[in-house]
Amino acid sequence: MALIQRSPMPGLGLSMGITLTMLSIVVLAPIGALLVQGAGFGLAGLWDTINRPRVWAALSLSFRLSLLAAAFNLFFGILLAWVLVRYRFPGRRLIDAAVDLPFALPTAVAGIALTALYAPNGAFGSLAREIGWKIAYGQWGIFIALVFVGLPFVARTVQPVIEEIDREVEEASATLGASRAYTLRRVIWPMLMPAALTGFALSLARAVGEYGSVIFIAGNIPLKTEIAPLLIVIQLEEFNYNGATAIGLAMLTISFALLLAINLIQIWSRRRIGHV
Amino acid sequence: MSDTTLPRPLSAVTEPRAIRLALIGLAVGGLILLVFAPLAVVFAEALAQGWLAALASLGNPDALAAIRLTLTVTAIAMPLNAAFGLAAAWFITRFDFRGKALLITLIDLPFSVSPVVAGLCIVLLFGANSALGGWLVANGHPIVFALPGIVLATLFVTFPFVARELIPVMIEQGRSEEEAALTLGASGWRVLFTVTLPNIRWALLYGVLLCTARAMGEFGAVAVVSGKIRGQTATMPITIEMLYNEYLSVAAFSMAGVLTMLALLTLLLKTALELRHADQLAATRRH
């Protein structure tokens, strides 16, 4: 096969030119710069930078809390999608639109709003303080911010799958004597799982890299509540480009691994079911 | 088995009523805690000292400069992104070539990269201490800590929006209508404007809408490349951060209120598009 097949369609040169030029300037060259900078720094240098308690603490905090937030969103997102598709109740449209708000609301706005709400003197924070529960300026605060930004992913990937489930399949399960719980576990869940896992991975990828909504509510205490993206910003403010590069590369690796995981999930589910 | 006093279930294949009510309650309750309450707090804090204080804080010259800058950045990034999305969708769906899957993955890449890392990448490429950046600064065209850097960062984080809306729609519509127009003697541009664009206009608008919302609200990537110079390179989200850190709560939340209203407007338009033109929008959406 030729590199590009002959086609009567016009605009090959122009559309290819715009696509590749923009892709190169906006995405590939900057990411390439990060890789070149990292290569110049050397593996040993990168490792020495990452292998410090403060960096490890930030990376593991970011990853751990992102994992927890994505797990919560996996559960809550499936719940939301199920309720929105299957049940009719007043205000359903409003709830449906509200699921998208975390995509539309700027992260800085979300950050200060969640902080105002969950700080010890805030509406929910003061209630929590009465039972001795500190939310903002601690790991709980980070968790809530990460749940917020990742909220729509699972719900929006699972929703169309639930809509497409043939009701006769559930009825068939019931006529064969299966209880509702058995049907949900053995028939519904296997159908939702690929989409749910994709949403989980997307939500996780978003949470690991999240900055704007977290820094206001986190407290940002080194070794305790300092997330990895913040550490990059701090290194840059100190003009420590090598330090920032090392952490940035570590995060880029995590992103690529998650991207790969998403693609593998989709290939796997296509093989198993015949289509996604 | 002959017991007719058993209550009749509503439907054979749904959950019991109590469970349905509990699930609806959990969903609504969760969204109140996570979405509706933060939304209310933005406006409550903005108006804590009345309308006048809120409006006065937005009339401050630095605030006006921030609004102007955000609008400028959006006005540059949005058409560039739309043009790229259209070109990429045309190239990918109207031609067959090797490496198509790789190209799509690369276009999607920015969604998986942390905005802060994106900002870092731009600083490393165009910053004053890089070869390219040093040369640009010496010639009077600084990129980082200036408008071009902010535009570039915004383009990076919004890069896939339009393309990924258009690609599935254009794949579904196929090439036959454009081919028909070509056999009737239409030129390439005529085909684009009279056949392709009318078919994809709602999907294009949808992608542009998502892209605009994200462009106005981007924080992490812009925070890294802008240098946060008050009145010059501070966008609205950056200004919110600075005001908040100076404990100017009313001013911070007033500006946040403006962005929140824009977000709500976006959602409203998006919902209207989904209701009226669902058939022309991509069936599979995630981001």
Add this chain to the structure above:
Amino acid sequence: MHVEIDEIAKTFGTTAALHPVSLSIPSGALVALLGPSGSGKTTLLRILGGLEFPASGRVLFDGQDATNLRVQDRQAGFVFQSYALFRHMTVFDNIAYGLHARPRASRPPKAEIARRVARLLQLIQLPDIGTRYPSQLSGGQRQRVALARALAIEPRMLLLDEPFGALDARVRKELRQGLREIHDATGLTTIFVTHDQDEAMELADLVVVMSMGRIEQIGRPQDIRARPATPFVREFITA
């Protein structure tokens, strides 16, 4: 099993899907519910299967009231129009599903389940497809697997909703014969819904002609042909 339908009525919102209808089906019969779309035949079948509940009236199985019996407890083998096979399970797991779903106390041991599935695959004359997925089967094969799955739970009756609707003419003929043979081999009371009068006349012992939520005529195929009871029946069977 003897099935008695006693003054069953059903409304959806304000439209009546079934005016009170009564019908007695002798044990072991092969019955066709014949009618155009919207005649209420599928609703009646779903009420028998426990998938819908009547607004009034009773359903009796062997003289016992089964009107409010849960669908899970009816032991009605139901074959859906779309077949509704579980596409993430192999043919084997599809057929074994109803046995696996039983509570532990009444669940047969693994070896017994495997034996029964093998026997059912023999019965539908597809002994070698146990490891395949539904997406790898032809339409006719899917229909037969759906039938085997319904038979696996040792049903008290067999209910089929347009069992041959989605198949081409040649396969349809072949499978009609298959259903007849399975009915004769198992002796199960079998009720199927169809809009195709040839199919009803050729296959059933007893044909129930329905229109607009009412039963127009009940009778043996030759009697209905010879003496249509209403103008509707005359028109429908000669169409």
